[in-house]
Amino acid sequence: MSYQRPVFRHPSLSKNEVGFTRADYEGAISTLCAGCGHDSISGSIAQACYEMSIEPHRLAKLSGIGCSSKTPTYFLGKSHGFNSVHGRMPSVATGALLANKDLIYLGVSGDGDTASIGMGQFVHAVRRNLNMVYIVMNNGCYGLTKGQDSATADAGSINKSGSANPFQAIDLVGLGLELGATFVARSFSGDKTQLVPLIKAAISHPGFALIDVLSPCVTFNNNPGSTKSYDFVRAHMEATATVDFVPEKKEITVDYDEGTSRRLKLHDGSYIQLQKLADNWDPMDRDSALVALNEARAKNEILTGLLYVQPESRNLHGLLNTVDTPLNELKEEDLCPGAATLDSINQGFR
Amino acid sequence: MNSTNIKDPEYFHKVVDCQYACPAHTPVPEYIRLIAAGRYSDAYLINWESNVFPGVLGRTCDRPCEPACRRGRVEEEPVAICRLKRVAADNKTDDVLMHMPKGPFAPNGKKIALIGGGPASLTVARDLAPLGYEIHLYDDQELGGGMMRSQIPAFRLPESVLNEEVDYILRLGIHTHFKTYVNSMKEVLEKDYDAVFVGTGAPKGGDLPKLPGRWDAADHIHIGIQWLSSVAFGHTDKIGRKVIVLGGGNTAMDCCRTARRLGGEEVKVVVRSPFKDMKASPWEIEDAMREDIPILNCMPPKEFVIENGKLKGVLFEKVKAVYDENGRRSLVPTGEPDELIEADDVLVAIGQENSFPWIERDLGIEFGKWDMPVLDKTTFQSTLSKVFFGGDAALGPKNVITAVAHGHQAAISIDLYCREKDLFERPAPTTNLIHMKMGIHEWAYDSAVVPDQRYKVPHAVKEVTLVNRKMEVELGFDQPTGFKEAQRCFNCDVQTVFNTSRCIECDACVDICPTSCITFTANGEEEDLRTRLTAPAINLEQDLYVSDNLPTGRVMVKDEDVCLHCGLCAERCPTAAWDMQQYLYAVTKATKILV
Secondary structure, eight states: OOOSOOSOOOTTOOOOTTSOOGGGGBOSOOOSOTTOHHHHHHHHHHHHHHHTTOOGGGEEEEEOSSHHHHGGGGBOTTSEEEEOSTTOHHHHHHHHHHHOTTSEEEEEEEHHHHHTTTHHHHHHHHHTTOSSEEEEEEOSEEGGGTOEEOTTSOTTOBOTTSOBOOSOOOOHHHHHHHHTOSEEEEEETTOHHHHHHHHHHHHHSSSOEEEEEEOOOTTTSOSTTOTTSHHHHHHHEEESSEEEEEOTTSOOOSOOOTTTOEEEEOTTSOEEEEESOOTTOOTTOHHHHHHHHHHHHHTTOEEEEEEEEOTTOOOHHHHHTOOSSOGGGOOHHHHOOOHHHHHHHHHHHO | OOOOOTTSHHHHHHHSHHHHHSTTOOOHHHHHHHHHTTOHHHHHHHHHHHHSOHHHHHHHOOOTHHHHOTHHHHSSSOOOHHHHHHHHHHHOOGGGGGGSOOSOOOOOSOEEEEESOSHHHHHHHHHHGGGTOEEEEEOSSSSSOTHHHHTSOTTTSOHHHHHHHHHHHHTTTOEEETTOOOOOHHHHHHSOOSEEEEOOOOOEEOOOTTSTTTTTSGGGEEEHHHHHHHHHTTSOOOOOSEEEEEOOSHHHHHHHHHHHHTTOSEEEEEOSSOGGGOOSOHHHHHHHHHTTOOEEOSOOEEEEEEETTEEEEEEEOOEEEEEOTTOOEEEEEOOOOOEEEEOSEEEEOSOEEOOOTTSOTTSSOOBOGGGOBOBOTTTOBBSSTTEEEOTHHHHSSOOHHHHHHHHHHHHHHHHHHHTTOOTTOOOOOEEEEEEOBOSSSOBSSOOOOOOOOOOOOOBOOHHHHTTOTTSOSBOOOOHHHHHHHHTTOOOTTEEEEEOGGGOOOOOHHHHHOTTOOEEEEOOOOHHHHTTSSSSOOOOTTSOEEEOOOOTTSOEEEEEOTTOOOOOHHHHHOTTOOEEEEEEEEEOOOSSOOOO
């Protein structure tokens, strides 16, 4: 029996700016099936946080129920975490965000947790532009209950028992764009070179950042005919552009070709560097993203990469003009400023 | 890079660092597993097949395997491989005899002479006797064992252990001619031997013939290896109260510790060079210091001081080491006054050399640089086709395990020569890969990797050992400690075998690998690839395992350096593209030893 991970790590692991190695961003050993795409996404999240030199205690992981929602146990073991009720992660995230805007919020959900039971919550989280990263680990099936088709399974996709899915799929990135999400991307668990920079850009983005990550279920949805298998996704993947994330402090030294590349400045001073841009697509134009998405769908392609970003978005805090100090740091005199203050407020209404 | 050819027997062999580093390529992890399983006799036999003297080596080996041990790369100290070998030897039962070759063997009509009764010759004897060769072993000592008997003191290697292992060989029907000094190779060649093997070691101890006073007090100045030999055979049983040992090698350590047991109360080791440059193994230095023997360094001897015709002591110069830009060391005087250290006896242990005064130079056996025989390094054949060399006599002073390795190869050469076959068509190593999967998380080996520091071997108390030169100092691991030490082994012979066609590039292995060994990336030249991996591959002695091209055009690259052989890559692989397979590599011997 070896269901334990040795404590030894590579002796020459390098440290990031805050003095941590990649090993400091690990969690417990995964209990998901061997080869699950979700584990790769966990690895990408840990890698992104390591590369961004995020101190683990500055981040909160939030999740609902499902294979995907188990994963926060498997990364960032030293961060805050809340494993909430099925489909209710956005509510918990909203509460946490309002209580403390100093933390980085990372929501992890699945296709069932988001597109079925949690749909009502998801759409409002988008609409309110919560300042959080929302990663959907999308495998098109309910892996935890033996692989029934989920709401994101494509029409006609063959499941493991051989029958084709009769229903239309909910396309989460299309929905996100429609609802006004300010950062929308799609990626694939098996492509870390694309996924890691997208997660970093999403963390830097000051509003709701949705990343729909296709994440094959090796046990129930990796068969021929499935549109969410490793082979199918690899064969049909198209990217809007290659994505590179350039942190604020790093000087840009590489020359990029003006015609096919574009640099987007994010709110915190960092950049997204895009190369090999798709034709007729503008990452800051929502309509062009929708057109590109529809065209790809018509060609039976899976469009990945950054789809849309609005770097200067106004998130929930801005919309509600919330206080900067976390609630737990507000003193009684801040919260109950006394009769004199109340009087002056009341005077203001006369 | 080209994809790795794992069918090359040396590729996976190299991954088993300890076995690869062992001159005789003893399958170390295999016998350590057997020790952990309590199968001591089997562990002993695995050793005996490869290195012939497990009990001796488990106490005295130079342990080239231990610096190579992978555990030493992630934890402070390597597995105590050498002392585990002793656990096998100490706990074996007589049933080992049942598995050893038993004579009488049908004669094949060929006669072989072995000159010298040390580890090299005895190895040749063991490998050839079962094939029916009539073997005649000549040695000037009273018993077999060579330097293992004459130069390794009994408090490090009890006679009973040595006798037992020498007897395992002599009982195969070897004709022994002890107390017979061979003084003419010509006479040996005139006899009807089909081949002659020379395993006479490096019997000449270094001396300081030109140092003033050397010959004025000759009775109290002894050559280290001769003196040790004289102690071993009971001809010397006392030494003066104050003793100086000159030299910093293992012989010096044996000399000073022996002197402590023969009446030396103030024994000092004096070394020319700085402490860190001493040739002795660190553990031998440690043992000497534990017996209250100071080691003074940077003091070359200048003169043996004689007063009233009697040795008073040795005068030493004070120097310091200075290194030039090429790192070459020179010892320059510090200008401090010379120091006289008083002594009743001085032991000179400053190296040993080969010496072949008994081989006539007109027999066709060519001698080259440093008066060493000209040999083929693979076959150990000299320029006279029927004469072979091995051990220290072949390539200069090394150690027991190297002598054994030479013996195995010389035996193959002698057998090929006697059968009139090409000496360069040598038998390939025996290799085997065995699938270890038993269940989702179950393997046919103990894959869990535990962090655990090296266990210390207990020693007998000084009050007892210093009054009895035959009392063994190290007590060896008991069985429970032996088990715990055995559990520190990573099982590096259980290989991670990658099957490109099965891989779906899900990255599960990359994510789970605790030591970041695995990377999927675009191929490139080795120098460039080594910098692009999950963790940089800076240990250039360790290979990269590169797969064929995968469907995405990338390759799998595994840096073998700090792989823990924990099996997690294979456990997390959904398609069994990774598999853990036990690799058995054995150097083929002239005869199949284990029956």
